[in-house]
Structure formats: C-alpha cells, structure tokens
Amino acid sequence: MPHLTAPLSHVTVRAAWTGCAIAAGLAVVLAFGSAQAQTPARPAVEAAPQAVPGFWDPRRRPDRPDLSRLTVIRFLTETDYPPFNFTGPDGNPAGFNVDLARSLCDEIKVTCTIQMRRFETLVDAITSNRGDAIIASLAVTPQLRARLDFTDPYYRAPARFVSRRDAVMPEVRPEYLEGKKIGVIAGTSHEAYLKAMFTDAEIKSYANDDTLRLALRRSEVDFIFGDAIALAFWINGTDSGECCAFSGGPFVESRYFGEGIGIGVRKGNDLLRQSLNWALFRIWEKGRFTDLWLRYFSISPF
Numbered sequence: 649m650p651h652l653t654a655p656l657s658h659v660t661v662r663a664a665w666t667g668c669a670i671a672a673g674l675a676v677v678l679a680f681g682s683a684q685a686q687t688p689a690r691p692a693v694e695a696a697p698q699a700v701p702g703f704w705d706p707r708r709r710p711d712r713p714d715l716s717r718l719t720v721i722r723f724l725t726e727t728d729y730p731p732f733n734f735t736g737p738d739g740n741p742a743g744f745n746v747d748l749a750r751s752l753c754d755e756i757k758v759t760c761t762i763q764m765r766r767f768e769t770l771v772d773a774i775t776s777n778r779g780d781a782i783i784a785s786l787a788v789t790p791q792l793r794a795r796l797d798f799t800d801p802y803y804r805a806p807a808r809f810v811s812r813r814d815a816v817m818p819e820v821r822p823e824y825l826e827g828k829k830i831g832v833i834a835g836t837s838h839e840a841y842l843k844a845m846f847t848d849a850e851i852k853s854y855a856n857d858d859t860l861r862l863a864l865r866r867s868e869v870d871f872i873f874g875d876a877i878a879l880a881f882w883i884n885g886t887d888s889g890e891c892c893a894f895s896g897g898p899f900v901e902s903r904y905f906g907e908g909i910g911i912g913v914r915k916g917n918d919l920l921r922q923s924l925n926w927a928l929f930r931i932w933e934k935g936r937f938t939d940l941w942l943r944y945f946s947i948s949p950f
C-alpha cells in the first residue's frame with residue numbers, strides 16, 4: 649500500500665472491509681476486541697473491551713494558535729481506500745479521514761473543502777497550491793518530509809501476530825516463539841523485523857496476503873505477522889471463517905513500521921500545521937476521536 653510504511657494493497661483492505669460490513673449486516677460495529685490477545689482458556693472469545701489507542705500526551709497540550717488568520721482549509725484526500733476514504737452513497741467523499749477532516753474544521757471553526765484525487769497526485773497538488781492539507785493515510789517518511797511538513801501522527805500502522813483461535817498467546821516475545829513457524833509477506837518491513845528479532849523461529853515467506861492467510865488457516869504455520877489494520881479487518885471479515893485472532897500486543901518500532909500517519913501541509917505552513925495539531929488534540933481530549941475510531945474499526949489493530 650502506498651500510504652503506510654509496510655506494503656498493503658487497496659484491494660486487500662477494501663475486500664476485507666467489505667467482508668466486515670457484510671458480516672455486520674452493513675451496520676456500524678461499535679464493539680472492540682482486546683488489544684492484548686485473548687486468554688488461552690477462552691480462545692474463541694475476545695477477552696475484554698478494547699480501549700481506543702491514544703496518540704496524544706495529555707501533559708503536552710499544544711498552544712492555541714491565532715485561528716483567526718485561517719479563512720479556509722482545502723483538504724485533499726484520495727478516491728478509493730475504504731474505510732479511510734471512499735465515495736459515499738450520495739456521491740460525496742466519505743470515510744474515517746473525511747470525517748476527521750470535518751471534525752477538525754468544526755473545532756477550528758473554519759470553512760473547509762474536501763476534494764478527492766488519485767493518491768499519486770496528492771503531493772504535487774499541495775506543492776503547486778491546489779490544496780492546503782493532505783488527509784489520506786499518508787505515512788510520514790524522510791522522503792516525504794523533504795517535500796511536506798506534517799502534523800503529529802493521528803494514528804499508526806502497528807504490526808501484530810495472528811494465530812488460530814485455539815493457540816492464542818496473551819503475550820509474544822522472541823523466546824516464546826522458538827521453533828515456531830511464522831508466516832510473513834516476502835520483502836516487507838515485517839519480514840525484516842522477524843529476521844532481526846525472532847531469530848530462533850522458523851520464518852516462512854509468502855508472495856501475497858491470500859497465500860499467507862491460507863497457510864495459517866491450514867495450520868501450515870503457527871503464526872502470521874503483518875500490518876495490524878489489514879489483519880483486523882480480515883479477522884473480523886467473512887474470508888477468515890472465524891479461524892483466527894490476534895496474539896500479543898502491537899509492535900510499533902518506528903525503524904521498521906514508520907513514524908505514523910500524519911496530515912501533510914506545504915513546507916513552511918506552520919500556522920496550518922499548528923492549528924491542525926491543536927485541533928487534533930482537542931478532538932481527542934473531548935472524546936470525539938474515540939467516537940470516530942469506534943465508528944469505523946470493529947476490531948482494534950492495537
């Protein structure tokens with residue numbers, strides 16, 4: 649996927665999210681699974697309600713900038729990456745990123761527009777002043793920092809282990825997986841992390857998500873390791889056949905899994921960047937970010 653540090657295809661996420669929606673009767677699901685894995689005593693049941701992850705430190709409250717200097721914010725997002733961005737039934741932009749942008753506009757009390765564009769055109773559109781801010785699950789990387797400035801992360805793309813439901817582990821450490829077979833997509837940051845940290849496990853690399861997940865369903869591997877957001881949708885979707893669940897908690901090492909997902913603005917546009925940071929903190933502090941997160945994510949990737 650072009651947005652996050654670890655590759656994840658639009659088709660994979662879209663199909664998984666659609667499966668979740670069908671399984672839920674196309675309703676919004678508001679219950680989370682546990683961020684820590686289920687206990688072995690009850691492998692088929694999520695252990696406890698999941699707290700929505702917080703990406704802000706309450707001790708680091710950002711200063712309120714001079715919001716009166718903002719007259720309009722032209723948000724740019726992409727066209728087809730559900731549930732983050734997609735075209736709604738009314739033909740208008742919809743999704744987690746779109747609703748977050750609208751919440752930011754409400755908090756700042758400024759007029760905003762939201763335009764959908766192909767993902768590969770977004771950065772050029774900002775640098776040529778055809779928009780003010782990109783909110784499209786854009787991963788913060790050194791390469792992009794050379795072209796854009798970014799807000800603080802508003803979510804991250806952690807890595808997680810998934811096992812069959814009868815073999816869930818509440819905690820995963822390298823020593824716990826000695827001799828275990830772990831499946832992973834070849835050529836990803838997830839594979840690199842396993843090879844560096846889980847040296848006593850047997851790592852089996854696969855070409856794509858379908859073959860990786862099938863290997864777990866067939867018990868050809870003990871665990872699979874990958875992008876937690878995509879895996880959360882798969883676990884809760886019809887394609888998984890309710891076979892599997894998260895084991896252990898999230899892995900978020902920035903060296904392998906990136907700095908997080910931020911809103912990109914033109915270089916030097918400190919007023920807008922600081923205003924968005926202030927508004928993001930306020931939305932989180934008021935609980936609106938939690939409400940929004942629960943609206944779109946039925947199983948937490950964290």
